[in-house]
Amino acid sequence: MAVMNDLRTMKNAAWLGWQMEANWADPFLFATYSIVKPISATLILVFMYMVVTGGNTDNPYFSYMFVGNALYMYVAEVLFGVTWVIHDDREHYMTLKQVYIAPINFYAYILGRSAIKIAITTAGVIITLVFGVLVLGVDIFLDDVDWLLLLGSVVLGMGCICVLGLALGGITFLTARHSIGINEGVAGVFYVMSGIIFPITALPAWAQSISKVLPITYWMDSMRRAVMPDAMAELSTAAATDVTGLGGVSDLYIMVYLAISTAVFFALSLGVFRFADGVARRKGKIDWTTAY
Amino acid sequence: MSDGWIIKNLRAVKGRAYPRVVGAQREPSWVFFEVLLPLFTVAAYAYVYQFMDARQELIGYVVLGGAMTAFWLNVLWSMAAQFYWEKEIGNLQLYMIAPISRMSILAGMALGGMFSTTVNAASTLVIGALIFNIAFHVVDPVMLIAIFMVTMVALYGMGMMFASLYMLFGREAYHMSNLLTEPVYLASGFYFPVKYLGVFAAAGASFIPITLGLDALRQLFFTSGAGDAFLSLELELGLLLGLCALFMVLAHYSLRYMEYLGKATGRLTLRWQ
Amino acid sequence: MEAAVETKSLSRVFEPKKKKEGKSVTALDSVDLRIEGGELFGLLGPNGAGKTTLLKILSTLLLPTSGKAYVAGLDVESQFSAIRQKINMVSGGEISGYGLLTVKENLWMFSQFYGIKSKVALQRIDEMLKDFGLSEKKDAKVRTLSTGERQKMNVIRGFITDPDIIFLDEPTLGLDVNASRVIRSYMIDWLKDHPTKTVVLTTHYMVEADELCDRIAIIDNGRILACDTPERLKKMVKMNTTLSMDVTRLKDAAVLGSFSGVENFTFTEDGDKGLTRLRFVMRDESGVSDIISAVLSQGSRIESLQKTEPTLEDVFIKMVGKGLE
Secondary structure (H helix, E strand, O other): OHHHHHHHHHHHHHHHHHHHHOOOOOHHHHHHHHHHHHHHHHHHHHHHHHHHHOOOOOOHHHHHHHHHHHHHHHHHHHHHHHHHHHHHHHHHOOOHHHHHHOOOOHHHHHHHHHHHHHHHHHHHHHHHHHHHHHHHOOOOOHHHOOHHHHHHHHHHHHHHHHHHHHHHHHHHHHOOOOHHHHHHHHHHHHHHHOOOOOOHHHOOHHHHHHHOOOHHHHHHHHHHHHHOHHHHHHHHHHOOOOOOOOOOOOHHHHHHHHHHHHHHHHHHHHHHHHHHHHHHHHOOOOOOOOOO | OOOOHHHHHHHHHHHHHHHHHHHHHHOOHHHHHHHHOOHHHHHHHHHHHHHOOOOHHHHHHHHHHHHHHHHHHHHHHHHHOHHHHHHHOOOHHHHHHOOOOHHHHHHHHHHHHHHHHHHHHHHHHHHHHHHOOOOOOOOOHHHHHHHHHHHHHHHHHHHHHHHHHHHHOOOHHHHHHHHHHHHHHHHOOOOOOHHHHOHHHHHHHOOOHHHHHHHHHHHHHOHHHHHHOOOOHHHHHHHHHHHHHHHHHHHHHHHHHHHHHHHHHOOOOOOOO | OOOOEEEEEEEEEEOOOOHHHOOOEEEEEEEEEEEOOOOEEEEEOOOOOOHHHHHHHHOOOOOOOEEEEEEOOEEOOOOHHHHHOOEEEEEOOOOOOOOOOEHHHHHHHHHHOOOOOHHHHHHHHHHHHHHOOOHHHOOOEHHHOOHHHHHHHHHHHHHOOOOOEEEEEOOOOOOOHHHHHHHHHHHHHHHHHOOOOEEEEEEOOHHHHHHHOOEEEEEEOOEEEEEEOHHHHHHHOOOOEEEEEEEEOOOOOHHHHHOOOEEEEEEEEEOOOOEEEEEEEEOOOOOHHHHHHHHHHOOOOEEEEEEEOOOHHHHHHHHHOOOOO
């Protein structure tokens, strides 16, 4: 019964998110979130690459960078989405208190709203990848895709990102007008540390140790192994050393690591969320507005 | 005797800047978020160049561009989009009936936010330079200050023009700010010299003041910057001065027109759009 | 003499953003109104009657669809900048300002938008906080204020700029008796001290309108249905006055029904108390003195007398066809 209620909450929250954020019937919104933003962000890297290499996109690193940047949208947008729900409902719509006191599972509400972010982001990721393959020659061939690995990576990865988002959402309860800063910053940590647009071996040794703990590092690698296995193999063989930093790690190990990390982060996130929620109630921050 | 129009508007600027200034003092959590976190994006791009064995200046450009994003984000989110938030919380109509220029309110927001924005930009510049061992060689300090100031005036003038649009926007304001973030990073060459976009694209992007400002700053901060320049410093200064005038005039008229349109359609005070 | 506010055939129609969002709404329909300087003028009407729309037009936030509106003799369409020098506006339940500023800082900030020197503004703020019983809260953050305290602060914000004309949109909405009383008395005192200034007030509360306003316009569906002093408005209602009297026992009660103006007369004997209870429904009040004389001439004493007259609520119901509640 409780599960049914939570699912209903998620469905309703997703509907609300759709009305507020997405609504693909509106071409402006579709163009914004699924075409212009992702393609522009990717083209920044493409131009950086071109400035240095003069335009040689055959190098497997180009595909590595391009695909990583496209998939990173999930990390940035979902983390952003979860914290934004709290910030937006509290500061702008001033509805957080009503949702908060409603007899619903608040996590289900947040996850429902986030589901829409995932849907919008998926459209952006697919369009970006298609653009990369068709226009820039990114090494993705449907025949070579490891669909099973892809499915496992997507499910575990999304779960992991969502629970990380929940923890950030909890912190948003306590911060002033910095929710944009929080999620941009935390997503930024992953951007640098998780081998998104450059292999973690480019980082100093101490930073690499941190990278190898972060679940996003493993998620990125497994996603790349699934969608561009040839380029990943080429990247490893082109250099004498382990370029990606995870060359010796098996697919199975990655899946298990992701599953464990998701569970650990889930527990951690719930703890952070509950703590922040308690502090917010004690300090009366549930319905405050901090804009100035 | 009553004070003149300019004095009254300066008081309005001070009035609107005040909450931003005391806000920064009373809720110091911004220091952590605004200073430390933006460095990650800069670091990621810097490592991309480093991984590709790019020349050191390109990493310097990333640090410089990363610092300048603070101003662009401040214009976009804390000034232009702020009109939308002000409408939602009921302040916009009070600003509207006040006997002062809307530009004074916007200037107040900009100046009030300038402190934290400048801290953000300066810290990105200094910490980025230290981490990635960037050597800045200021070729012409006077020109540097002139370019920076003119770029800021033109950029905030453009922000005021955007604000006029946001006055009528409901939810679209948030989407519009989101829409403009990355494309401007791309078009203005925040992380690579803009000339690599090609002459026509770079010329088009030059209508965004920060494009020319960044191109000029690259030339002024780095000895080899001239080789990556899109236009000469003098020409860029001249064009930026032109953009200052253009955007200030456009902002003035567009604020007036949008206010009229808002009053005609009733959207000026319509909340929860 | 120049009117503080004047409207001529003023209409406002709201068009939907998209056709599928519904039909256009006529919020104001040919409103003709003249408010003199020095008046406390009330707009009384149900929700959606057009009160706020009218106030928005007068306070330069909204343009009319047709017709004209003048504030201090200035056209709201073309001379809005000059009007803004002379007006201010406060709405009930507004949440203006910034929660992290203190009451004093918030009021100072808004005073700066009117170009008031800081020294003058701070002095006025101190005085007005005292008038509103809010001095103790001057350094409290705005977000910590109660609803009543917040609304008092909002009203101070409106008056602190010393406007010639102030528009108050339901200023006591949702406030307790004490907070409402403070705000109402301030309005009255302000007009006493500044006899040429004008208050235009919209309200839901009949008693507030009746007690405060020099004149009242009753508005519904965008139309002004009546506009006059509360007393004259009440006279417009052709409603019989009821006279109830308790007297010591009368010798002949029946004779009292024959006096002029009496439409209906009933009486009952209260044997326990030794009283006769008389109830007259009067067409007019011409026979009241004769009735009293007749009672006294029979050697009776009047123990109690009550006259029931039409209220503003009766006027409202007659005009609008329904009550406010």
